[in-house]
Each structure stands twice: as C-alpha cells, then as structure tokens.
Amino acid sequence: MFRKTLAVTAMLGAAVAIGFAPAARADEAPPLKIALFTGYSGPFAIFGQEADAAVAAFLKEHGDVVAGRKVVILKRDTTGPNPDVVHRLAQEAITRDHVDVIIAGDYTPNALAIAGPSAQAHVPVLIANAATTSILERSPSEVRLGFTTSQVAVPYAKWAVAHGYKRIFAIYTDYGPGIEAGAAFKKSLAEAGGTLAGEVKPPLRSPDYSAYVQRAKDSDPQAIFIFAPAGEHPQAFLKAYADSGLKEKGVKILATGDLTDELQFDALGDKTLGMYTVFHYSENHDSALNRQFVKDFYAFAQPHVRPDFGGACTYDVLQAIYKAAAAQGGKLDYDKTIALLKGMKFESPRGPIMIDDHRDIVQNVYIREVRKVDGKLQNVEIDTIPMVDDHGNQVKTN
Numbered sequence: 001m002f003r004k005t006l007a008v009t010a011m012l013g014a015a016v017a018i019g020f021a022p023a024a025r026a027d028e029a030p031p032l033k034i035a036l037f038t039g040y041s042g043p044f045a046i047f048g049q050e051a052d053a054a055v056a057a058f059l060k061e062h063g064d065v066v067a068g069r070k071v072v073i074l075k076r077d078t079t080g081p082n083p084d085v086v087h088r089l090a091q092e093a094i095t096r097d098h099v100d101v102i103i104a105g106d107y108t109p110n111a112l113a114i115a116g117p118s119a120q121a122h123v124p125v126l127i128a129n130a131a132t133t134s135i136l137e138r139s140p141s142e143v144r145l146g147f148t149t150s151q152v153a154v155p156y157a158k159w160a161v162a163h164g165y166k167r168i169f170a171i172y173t174d175y176g177p178g179i180e181a182g183a184a185f186k187k188s189l190a191e192a193g194g195t196l197a198g199e200v201k202p203p204l205r206s207p208d209y210s211a212y213v214q215r216a217k218d219s220d221p222q223a224i225f226i227f228a229p230a231g232e233h234p235q236a237f238l239k240a241y242a243d244s245g246l247k248e249k250g251v252k253i254l255a256t257g258d259l260t261d262e263l264q265f266d267a268l269g270d271k272t273l274g275m276y277t278v279f280h281y282s283e284n285h286d287s288a289l290n291r292q293f294v295k296d297f298y299a300f301a302q303p304h305v306r307p308d309f310g311g312a313c314t315y316d317v318l319q320a321i322y323k324a325a326a327a328q329g330g331k332l333d334y335d336k337t338i339a340l341l342k343g344m345k346f347e348s349p350r351g352p353i354m355i356d357d358h359r360d361i362v363q364n365v366y367i368r369e370v371r372k373v374d375g376k377l378q379n380v381e382i383d384t385i386p387m388v389d390d391h392g393n394q395v396k397t398n
C-alpha cells in the first residue's frame with residue numbers, strides 16, 4: 001500500500017515538473033506511525049507526561065509532517081518495567097498497527113522486550129533512555145540516543161578521585177544499568193587510585209534503603225556512589241540518607257543524575273542542595289536550543305512536570321527520525337535508517353551528540369551540583385567531559 005502511494009506520489013512529482021498538477025499533499029501519503037513506549041499509568045504516568053510535553057514541543061518547532069507524511073504518535077503504556085506487557089504491545093504495534101518506527105522510552109527490560117519482534121519484522125527502534133550498554137549487542141534493530149551508565153560512571157570515578165574522594169562505597173540497583181554502572185565505576189576508581197569501601201545492590205522493585213545505607217555507614221567511606229533509576233528510588237534513598245546522619249558526618253553523595261531528576265526535584269526538596277551528580281542533560285544547560293526546548297516544553301506540560309533527561313532524549317529521537325525520514329523521501333527503510341543513524345551528528349538540548357558505528361551515543365558528560373537558580377532547584381553544570389562514548393572513553397568526533 002505504501003509502495004503504491006509512493007509510486008503515485010512519484011507520478012504526481014513528474015506531473016508537477018511539467019507544470020499541470022498540484023504538489024503531493026501530506027494527506028495523500030500514508031501517515032508516518034511512531035509508537036512511543038513509556039509509562040502512562042500508575043506511579044509511572046509522570047514519565048508519559050514528560051514524553052508528551054517533549055513531543056508537543058518538538059512538533060510545535062518542526063511541524064507534524066515530514067517529507068510529505070503526516071506524523072502520528074501511537075502512545076503505548078509500558079506500565080513500568082514490565083517486559084511481558086511490552087513484548088505483547090510491541091508485537092501488536094508491528095503486526096496490527098504497522099508502525100514505521102518504535103521509541104523505547106523507558107526501562108532496559110522493556111527495550112530488550114521490543115528487540116526480538118522489531119528485529120524480526122525489520123522495524124527500527126530508537127532508545128530514548130534504557131541505559132545498559134549490552135542492550136545493543138542483543139538488539140540489531142535498536143539505536144541509542146539516551147545514555148549509558150558506564151558512559152557517566154567511568155569519568156565520574158576519575159573526577160571523584162581528582163577532587164579528593166578516594167574511599168567510596170558503591171550502591172547500585174541490581175539489574176542491567178545498575179550492574180554495569182557498578183562495574184564501570186569500580187574499575188575506573190581502581191585505575192584512578194581510589195579504593196572501594198564496600199558495595200550493595202538493592203533490588204529494582206520497591207527497595208527500603210535503610211539497611212543498605214547502614215552498610216555504607218559501617219564502612220566509613222568519604223563518599224557514596226549511587227546509581228538508582230529515576231522514579232521511586234531517589235525518594236527512598238534520600239530519606240534513608242537523611243535519617244542516617246551521614247550528611248552531618250560529611251559523607252558526600254556522588255550520584256548519577258537519575259537521583260536529582262528535574263521531574264522529582266519539587267518532591268525531593270532542599271535536602272538535595274549541594275549534591276553532586278553526573279549526567280548527560282540538565283534543564284539548566286546553557287544553550288539557545290535548550291532554552292527554546294525548555295520554553296516550548298513548559299508551554300505544553302502539565303503543572304509540576306519539568307523537562308528532564310527523558311524529555312530531552314525523546315525530543316532528540318524525533319530529531320533523528322525526522323532526519324532519517326527526510327533523507328529517504330519520507331520512508332524509514334530498516335537497513336537504510338540504521339545506516340543513516342550511524343554517524344549522525346546534531347545539536348541536542350544537552351549539547352552536541354553523535355551516534356557511533358555501534359549504534360550508540362557519544363555526548364558530553366557533565367558534573368553538576370544542585371543549587372537554587374531563581375528560587376528553583378537545578379542541576380548546575382560545574383565541569384564538562386567532552387564527547388564520551390558508551391564505555392566512558394573520550395573520543396574524537398571530527
């Protein structure tokens with residue numbers, strides 16, 4: 001059906017060339033269907049609200065037609081980290097809805113659940129967040145535009161040692177992105193001359209952090225490195241940290257930016273002030289593109305929803321889809337799209353980004369400190385490690 005429509009469009013194009021037919025209109029081509037997988041219900045609904053505002057901001061800036069095709073977003077509710085639900089929804093999106101491309105918007109287990117059906121059916125998948133490096137080895141259909149936890153953990157350990165934090169306790173969630181974060185941080189810490197005071201791996205589902213923080217306290221570290229996914233973990237960890245008296249003892253938190261996600265700042269409150277984190281996106285990032293993105297995001301966001309890494313990376317996924325579709329006259333051929341994405345470079349609200357030959361993201365990694373800016377909690381960038389690959393190594397990009 002699409003091939004037929006393309007042929008018709010091509011004929012019209014020829015007719016236009018000799019001057020007696022109107023140009024092909026968007027309503028003549030089939031819609032470009034984009035399935036957006038993220039949480040839209042229960043405690044995860046906030047991620048859907050985040051994604052929706054980012055999509056609305058993008059469509060306002062770039063329009064809802066690309067290369068003659070009207071863009072249609074099909075929202076799919078993952079219900080949280082729930083691979084069984086997501087596998088079924090991915091099959092439906094592919095075989096029933098005939099989507100052109102899928103956005104894997106949230107957790108690693110969900111991106112892995114989309115991998116099988118999408119590779120089999122040759123539907124490209126763009127990952128906006130799932131942060132486990134090894135996903136791509138198992139998923140030939142997937143290309144990452146978010147981040148990996150190794151990417152941020154490796155430079156962070158070096159930064160920590162260089163800034164006097166040498167004896168560090170590590171806390172990381174016991175699933176893909178946490179396990180990789182822990183391994184990368186420990187290796188980089190040892191290489192930089194630091195020592196591991198101890199480590200614990202809380203589970204993904206509903207952890208109570210008090211026992212884990214007590215273990216950290218018993219090991220008498222200078223700092224605690226923590227990766228925990230955005231959502232319910234940061235609240236739980238910060239409460240246990242506040243109750244433990246570690247802050248008063250001067251034990252610093254060195255977290256990945258998931259812990260001070262802008263979406264949660266208002267709920268987390270002033271106890272985050274002064275925390276260091278490492279990440280790829282801050283609402284406070286100083287660039288013209290980010291200021292535009294933030295302004296447009298707020299114009300569409302529900303009250304209390306703030307732009308964060310999930311929103312910025314969803315915006316970038318749409319940038320990449322539009323570029324790939326424009327380069328193919330509106331089509332998203334599987335092999336060609338993946339080939340086009342490899343080596344693609346463009347400006348993101350987070351700064352410059354590039355997709356490498358392994359379909360993974362290369363970007364600046366920022367060290368940030370939580371401060372109040374105009375009365376609002378923000379992750380203020382205090383150091384930049386330019387153009388880091390998914391393993392945490394700096395690379396030349398030009």
Ligand code: PHB
Pocket residue numbers: 106107108109129130131132177228229230258
């Ligand atoms: C993931 O599952 O890969 C994930 C989820 C939430 C985050 C980071 C990574 O904040």
